Amino acid sequence: MALRFGIYPGGLGADEQGVITPGPPEQAERIGVALDELHGAHPFLVRGYRLYGDGAGAVREAPPKVAQYVLAHRKIDLVVCFRDSGNDLTGWLDFLRAQLREFGPQLASLQVAEEANHSGPGGDGGFPAVRQAIVDGVLAARDEVDRLGIDVLIGCNATPIFDPAQEFWTDLGRRGGSEFVAALDYVGLDFFPDVFRPIAAGQLADAVGGVLTGFREQSLTAAGIPDTTPMHVAENGWPTGPDRSYARQSEVLDTVVRTVDALAAALNITTYEHFALRDADSDRQDLNFEFGLLRSDYTPKPAFARYRELIAELSAPQGLRSDTLPE
Numbered sequence: 001m002a003l004r005f006g007i008y009p010g011g012l013g014a015d016e017q018g019v020i021t022p023g024p025p026e027q028a029e030r031i032g033v034a035l036d037e038l039h040g041a042h043p044f045l046v047r048g049y050r051l052y053g054d055g056a057g058a059v060r061e062a063p064p065k066v067a068q069y070v071l072a073h074r075k076i077d078l079v080v081c082f083r084d085s086g087n088d089l090t091g092w093l094d095f096l097r098a099q100l101r102e103f104g105p106q107l108a109s110l111q112v113a114e115e116a117n118h119s120g121p122g123g124d125g126g127f128p129a130v131r132q133a134i135v136d137g138v139l140a141a142r143d144e145v146d147r148l149g150i151d152v153l154i155g156c157n158a159t160p161i162f163d164p165a166q167e168f169w170t171d172l173g174r175r176g177g178s179e180f181v182a183a184l185d186y187v188g189l190d191f192f193p194d195v196f197r198p199i200a201a202g203q204l205a206d207a208v209g210g211v212l213t214g215f216r217e218q219s220l221t222a223a224g225i226p227d228t229t230p231m232h233v234a235e236n237g238w239p240t241g242p243d244r245s246y247a248r249q250s251e252v253l254d255t256v257v258r259t260v261d262a263l264a265a266a267l268n269i270t271t272y273e274h275f276a277l278r279d280a281d282s283d284r285q286d287l288n289f290e291f292g293l294l295r296s297d298y299t300p301k302p303a304f305a306r307y308r309e310l311i312a313e314l315s316a317p318q319g320l321r322s323d324t325l326p327e
Contacts, residue, residue, distance in 0.1 A: 001264040002316040006045025006077055006273035007307075008235070009035060010063030011280045011296055023281030023289065023296050026063050030298045034277060035069060038293075038308050042315040045077040045108055046070070047234070047273050052095045053084025053127070067106055075108035077234070077273065079157075082113040082124045082133045092133055093140040100144045100152065109153040111234065112137040115190055117158040117168040122190075131168075135176040142183040153323055157188030157234050158219065160211050166222035173223035181224050186270070186323055188234030189215050194252060195238060195287070204252065208259040216267045230323045232271035233260055240279075240301065241287035250303040257310045270323045274307060 009031050011023055035046070048066030066076055080096055099110065113134045119126030127133075134156050141154045161168055173181070191211055193199055199207045216231060238244075238252040253274070260272050279292035289296075293304040 001268075001270070003261060003264060003269070003314050004043055004045065004271045004316045005039065005307075005311045005314075006047055006271065007035075007038070007293075008047045008063075008273070008276040009066070009069055011276060011278040011292060012062045023279070023284075027298065028065070028068055031063070031277065032069060034294060034298065034304075035074065038277075038304070039074070039311050039315070041073060042311055043317075044074045044311075045271070045273055046074060047077045047079065047275075049079045049081060049114070050099065051081045051083050052092055053082060054086075067103060070106045076103060076106055077109045077111065078103065078107055079111040079114050079234075080137075082116070082127060082130050082137075084127060084129070084133075087129045089129060089133055089136050093136060096137050096141050097144045100141065100148060100150070104148065105150055105152075107150070107152045109155060109186070109232075110141055111188055112141060112154065112156050115157065115159050117161055123159070131171060131175060134172060135180050138176070138180060138183050153185035155184055155186040155188055155232065157190060157232075159190050160215060161219055162214070164218075166219055169219045169223040169225075173225070176223075178224070181226070181229070184225065184229055186230045186232050187220055187225060188232040190235035191233070192235075192237060193256065201251075204255050205259045208256050209263060212260065212263055212267055212269065227268055230268050230270040232273070233269065234271075234273055235275040236272070237275040237291040239287040239290040241290045242285055244287060244290075246301045246303070249301060250306040253303050253306055254310065257307075257314070261314050 010026055046066055046069045049062045051060050078099060080099055113124045113130055115123040116125050116130045116134055124130045138154055138156060145152050193207055194204060236256055238249050240246055240249050257272060260269055276291045278294040278298060279296040280289040282290060282295040293307055294300050
C-alpha cells in the first residue's frame, strides 16, 4: 500500500509549558519553494491548525493563510482545535461547518479537535466538553460534507495511550455509538518516539511498530472503530538540538517512515505527515524549537533531502485519494 505524505509547513511550536514560540516570521514564498522541492509532482498534504474557543490565546491560525500553499496535487489537512471552556457546542458546530464552506475542495481532510486525550502542550483535553465536541463535531462535519458534495475526509486523533482500560477511546465509543464510528473516514495518531522518552537506536523500529499496532488493536478497538477505518500518522518528528545531531534526525526519519510503510497494509495506514518543515528558532539550542527539516533561516538539514527521497520512493500515485489506494 502506497502512502500519501504531508508536513506542517510552518515553524511555530510550543515549549514544555505550552507557550507558543513563533521565532522568526514565516516567509510564504520560501515555504512554497521548499514544498515544491520536497514533493515535486507527488500528491501531498499541508497540515494547518485553526483554534476555536476562549482558551486559544493570541495564535488563532498556524501557519497563516494555509490555503496559499494549495496546488492541484497539494491539499490541506485542516485541524480544528477545541479550546472552549463552556458546554454549549452550538458555536463550535457552526465553526466546523464554516471551515468546510470556506476551504471546500482545497481540503483533503478535516480533523475534529487535537489530541483530546491529554491536557498538556498541544492537547485539547483540558476543556470539559471536548469529548462531546468530537462526537458531535464529526457528525456535523460529515453532514456538511455530504450537503456540499465535496470530497473531504473527516476524522479525529489522539496521542498513544498505554492504559489497558483505554478510557478515552472507550468513552468516545460509548458517547458516539455506531453513528459516530460510521461517520469517521480515518483516525490520526500523533507520536514522537525518542523525543520525550529516550529509545535506544537499535530498538526504535520495534518501538514504533509497537505503538502503531497498539493504537490499532487496543485504542481503536476500544472505541469500536473497525480495521477498515484507515489510520493516519498525523504528526511525527524528531528535533535536533544539544546532543541531538542532524545526522541522527535523518536516520530517525528514515526508520520511522520505513516502519510505517512496512506496516501500512497490515494496519491500514494511508498517510504520514511530518512535524515540521522548519525550526521555530534554530539559535535557541532547545529541542522544542528545532523540529524542522529546515533551519529557521530555511536552509536545509540533511533530513530534508532524506524526506524528499522517501516521498519519491514510497508516495501514492498522483490523483488518488489517500484513503482509497490500491495494494
